[in-house]
Amino acid sequence: MKVNPYYSKKPQDTHVFHDDRNCEVGKAIPVENKKFGTNGYPHCSQCTALAGK
Structure with a gap:
């Protein structure tokens, strides 16, 4: 399920944005x-796969 895009602000985390509620990588980011936003990062590959692209 799509949600507003977000990313991790921690410098050591992977520089991608997430937009799927079921993404395990995105769910692991502490609140x-x-x-919120994309920060110009590429789309998370797991979010892309969940979207069926």
Whole structure:
């Protein structure tokens, strides 16, 4: 299920954005580290796969 795009603000995390509620990588980001938007990052490959692309 699509959600507003977000990414992790931690510099050591992978620089991708997430937009699927079922993405395990995105779900592992603690709330305090989530920033909304894409920050110009590429789409997470797991979110892409969940979207069927």
